[in-house]
Amino acid sequence: MRAADVVIVGAGVLGAAAAWQLSRAGHRVVIFDRGAPGREGSGTTAGNLHVQAVHTRRPGQEVPIDSARFLPLQRAASDRWESVEDDLGASVELRRSGGFTIAETPDQCQELKEKHTWEAAAGIPTEVLDGDAAREALPLLGPTVTAATWCASDGYANPLKVTPAYLAAAAGHGAELVPYAPVREIARRGGTWRVTAGTHTVAAPVVIDVAGPWLGEIAALAGIRLRMTPVAIQMHATVRAPVTMSHLVQHIGEGLSVKQVTAGNLLIGGGWPARALNLAGRSVTSVDSLLGNVALAVRVLPFIRDLRLLRAWAGPLAATPDEMPLIGEVPGEPGFLVAGGTYAFTFAPLWGETLRGLAEGAPPPVEIADLGPDRLMTQTKTHEGRQR
Amino acid sequence: MIVERDVVVVGGGPAGLTAAARLAAAGLTVTILDEQPELGGQYYRRPAPEVARRWGDHRREGGELIAGVRAAGVECRTGHLVWGLADDDRTLLAEDEAGRPVRLRGRHLVLATGAYERSFPFPGWQLPGVTTPGFAQHLAAGDHTPIGERVVLAGSGPFLLPVACSLLALGVKVAGIAEAGTPYRPGRRALGTLRHPARLRELAGYAARLARARVPVWQGAVVLRADGHDRVSSVTLAAAGRPGQAIRTVEADALCVGYGFRPQTDLARLLGCEVTADPGTGDAIPVTDPAGRSSRPDVYVIGEAAGIGGAPTARARGLAAAHDILARETGHPVPPAEARRVATAARRLGHFTALTDALYPSPAQLLDALVPALADSTMACRCESVTAGELRADAAGDVNAAKARTRAGMGPCQGRVCGFAVAGLVRGGAVFPSRVPIRPVRMTTLLELAAEDGPA
């Protein structure tokens, strides 16, 4: 058995960001992942940086997110993304070229205006455009678009580069990554957590559970019951096309986000559900979702009609029942920290810093009291020990 | 459009044609699909009618088989690309020649999706004029068009010999054949093939033809690099044992390199058929019983897609699958004598394949020889222009991790051309996963499908 200051379970974007923050501050960090790092939700996400209010519901999503509550978090995350490439000394294809959230119906137009007032109150500058003004700003938009908000800070980073860049920078500060090591035991003795993964056992005062769709299972190893509702969603990519669209385009009322990545492929997402969440392997994409998502994309951005679909893939989303982020220390379990929930990619730099603060006992950079795990705990710890 | 049949056969090569003809002759409704503009697959690829009229049909039995399929009443859909599987897990999604969506359901699905050539990179392999041997063969036999004036063949396996002969028949100068192994030496293993006189005669015939034309066969030689400006102009070879050191440079305006064939299993994997590593090649092949039945009771995988065995084996597998389906449909087994004949033939052919394979280096041996010598600057993924060095760096992991890190396999060929080399370079094995769409599909096809009624 070895000693560390922090054991992180899950080498996704949150685990990687936390590892970098903590190791840079001089803490000894060990990161376990059940497979390859950054491979699940963090490797299959669209990579959008959402700064203007996210108002979309995933097809099938039952509870809307509290968009207004998100805004101060988005603003804080946006500020932190600004320095990510300098901090890590690596390109992550960060692009802050702005984004449109479009509306097609009168109700949606009304929602856009409402959203705009929240954004103004949160200090996020956005601009409301009518359909023609939106098409003037982005001539690729189709005729059904009747209004749009423009936010200059929306952007994109390549998820396949972000997590590896954080991990590499963390390794530079001495963090140790152990991939292909599923955690099988977590036990607390006094103020020390013992985490066993494969042949490794590490003792540390702090455990950070950022295991994405497995967050609940990992917590359960420590006897903590958290009600998580992970789902699988899917993404679609076209073949490379000449680069003509630098902005992120989202829909306020339907599941749609479209952008063109640096390589030229158009990425089409919007949280459409895959056939089923498969945590033992890769979730299988749904053709119904594929057809719905690309038809919507072509309606809003008709030029996509002339392209070919090259790839579709599914990945897990560590959703919470109330669709709000999850971050904080588990009550009654000192040193056991959790972070997850939707839009984790956008929030990664912020949650990395927040987790460091929680581990050090310092105040968090943003208000998170209402985002803690207590609201998801179905019962208090029973001390029944390990679940498997 | 929804096509409902007793049996849907995907792939119009020797295996699929044989199965379709037998099933339709017994009265079942059968549709056969192929991506190519004509039935025949790669082995029985039909010459253009004008080519056949003027120069003859190099594989007349293919034309006869196709005529038999049509006469038996099989619905033939060429130019159809099967790109996906609907959410009901059984409806195949295709696009026809005009880009219209077609949905197909069969109570039995017979996958005869064939194989594609096994490639391995070398510096200059992306130059125009560097191709697979199969391309040279199709141009020669089907289109009566020489791939070049002075051609070098390289790689490994028996297929290089008939390709060289096809080129000779067109008057092409075959500058030489570089074979990575040393199969053409008398030995006990070679003698084993004597028990299969017909197949052996075929190989011996090719060898005699090449000897008469004084085509050099450089055994134990691999391509070190190809040079040229906008097209290949010279080929430099190295000894397979010391693949970094040049032994010979040959002028050529075409270079055809291939290391045998890999089963095309995407559709089987998409359908959830269990796969295993082929003991001989390491390639992923569907688990099948002797009749070709996969782990899914409604799905048969036959022909090269079930493991490389050659056209006669493919035909035997097609017949065995047809018999199994007929027995299930009618409740009466196929007459034992006929079934026994098929089983015996398949066993003999399998034995011959194993003996022939043993003459040539296995894919694993090829990787052992070729990967260490591959220069870091060599382009490994042609679509995304990813080098061997990029793939090697931090190579721990598998092909999927390498793909995420480098984009290798993310281009239009979806990793089919680079897959063998990528697996070797990252030392991780495994194949790229099969995903919808199996091949790039037009958005207009998807939109039209989305507008149709019923489940996709």
Place this chain on the structure above:
Amino acid sequence: MTAPRSATIIVDGRPVTAVAGVSLTAALVGDHRWALRRNPVDGGPRGPFCGMGVCFECEVTVDGVPSVRACLTRIRPGMRVDTTGAPNDR
């Protein structure tokens, strides 16, 4: 034996004649046209490689339709083929 019928297609504005009904790759290779597209990443010339629809290296524009695999296409008289398209996959 008579000479085979031929067909003429238009490639990048110039006539190319080949045996009727052969594959488009055969007509192009027979006319010594090997560079059919440019790779979108490195800009280098690419020509037909696999000849069976797997590699997507022989994609050209045929009668205005982009991204047609020449190896899967048979020539028709008067067919218009463009190999000068933008370096992208479409």
